[in-house]
Structure formats: structure tokens, C-alpha cells
Amino acid sequence: SSGINAEYGEARQEAVPPESALMDCVKFCVVGQKQPYTVYISSNSLLLMDYHCHLSTEEVSGYLGGTWNPSKLTLHVKGVFPCSLANSTDQKECGLLQDKIRELIAQQDMTVIGWYHSHPTSSPRPSQHDIVCQSVHQQHMRSLDGRIDPCLGVIISPFRGQSPVSEMQLFCVMHTNDGRPVPMHLEYTCMWDSTISQELATEMRAMAILYSHKQTGVKFHNHWRNNLTIFQKMVQSLKQKAPKDISDNRFVDILRHIVAKEE
Secondary structure, three states, rough: OOOOOOOOOHOOOOOOOOOHOOOOOHHHHHHHHOOOOOOEEEHHHHHHHHHHHHHEEOOOOEEEEEEEEEEOOOOEEEEEEOOOOOOOOOOHHHHHHHHHHHHHHHHHOOEEEEEEEOOOOOOOOOHHHHHHHHHHHHOOOOOOOOOOOOOOEEEOOOOOOOOOOOOEEEEEEOOOOOOOOEEEEEOOOEEEOOOOOOOHHHHHHHHHHHEEEEEEEOOOOOOOOOOHHHHHHHHHHHHOOOOOOOOOHHHHHHHHOOOOOOO
16 A cells, blocks of 8 residues: 555545546647746755655645746746645634745745645646636736736645656646636746755755654655655655756755654
8 A cells, every 4th residue: 555644545535626626737839829928946946845745645835936027028936935834724823824934935035926735646737726726826916007927836746646756737827708717737947956055954854843743744664656665755756856966875865864763
């Protein structure tokens, strides 16, 4: 059996939509259009998103910080800001966390340009709820002159399928003439970071400790499949986003230190 906590299937059966309820994202070329803006994502942002999604058997989420250049039509994701209380039912607590994250993003000379969440064992295609949430996020990006700045939606599926590499979907929502929301597939270019900073490693370590105390926290020593532990599976996925200057062995050592005792 999968190393994902056994109670996951029963506990989340009603909350996670069936595959048949998930919607395919439409490519812009299929409807005779070009993608309206170019998306760049730093490799460490991809790394931290994927890592966060590996920490829990339940859905996790967070915000994307970065910059939008309206003259060049470029959107650059430079930082990821996980919501550690994403599953909290206390709306006041969640609201305070979101305010804190937005303040943190602003302090780093970035703005909120998107959000991400996980579909732990199902496809990264968006559900109706995801599409509604994305539409709401996009409306919040409306500027004073009425223009709507871009907002990325990212869905990551860490534990679906046979491949150890997580599946990921970037999307936005467009509306048809009759007002029907349509999820649109977005392409992106990875901007490679040269190293994993001590600050990033410290944040990843703190997240590992936090989720190790949650009932839904992943147990890294558990078996996943194909003779891999969940830790080994995560390494395979995160290696795809690791700085090119770091050797595979060094990268594994860094991750071992980050999840020490949790592995």
C-alpha cells in the first residue's frame, strides 16, 4: 500500500472531488489566442511549492509573491509563502495569517501575484471550487483604472500516478461571452537560482517540524511505491527544481538535514 497515511482515503473522501469532476484546462492556441502574458518562476519557488505539497496528506496552500510588468506583459514569481494554517476552520485566524503573508510579501518589494494548493492524490486539473476561487483572486487584482492584473493559479499533485515527480498545472480563468468561466492552461519558463539560501533551508526545516506534529503530516520513512520511501520519492521530484550548481549528493544531504528526525 501507499505510504500516504492510511486514513487519508476515508477522511478526505467527501472533500476531494472525484477525477470526473475535475476540468481540463484549455490551451490558448486551441481557441486561436496567444497566452496574454509571459510567466517566469524561480526554481526555488518551484522547489518550495513542491516541498510544501509533500509534507501533508491533506490539501495545503500558499501565496505567490513577485512582480508584474504591464508594459512588457511579464509576470515573475520570485517567492512562495506557505499558509501553515490552510486547513484551519477559524476564519479569523486564517484572515490574520493572510494579512501577515501579504505584509511579508510587501516588505520584500513584491506583490501577491497568485496562489497554489495541492491535490495530494488526484489530478492537478482544477475543480469547480478551484475555478471559483481563481475567479475571486483575479477580481481582487483589479486595479484602480479597472484593468485586471494577472493572477496565477497553481495546482500540484505530489502522490498521484507512478512517477515520483509531482504533476503541476498553471492556470487562469477566462469567461465566455455568456459569462461561463473556463480554466486556461498557462506555460511558464523556469529561472534557475544558483543556490539554496540558508534562509530557505531554515524555512523548510521549520515547516518539516510543524507538519511532523500534525496528524496529517507525511511520514518520510514510510514506503511509497517502486521500492522508494516517501523521502526518496520527494528527492526525485525536488531534484528537478534544484539549483544546477548543486550536485545530486549534496542536494540529498541538504534535504536529509532539513527533514532530520522527520525522515
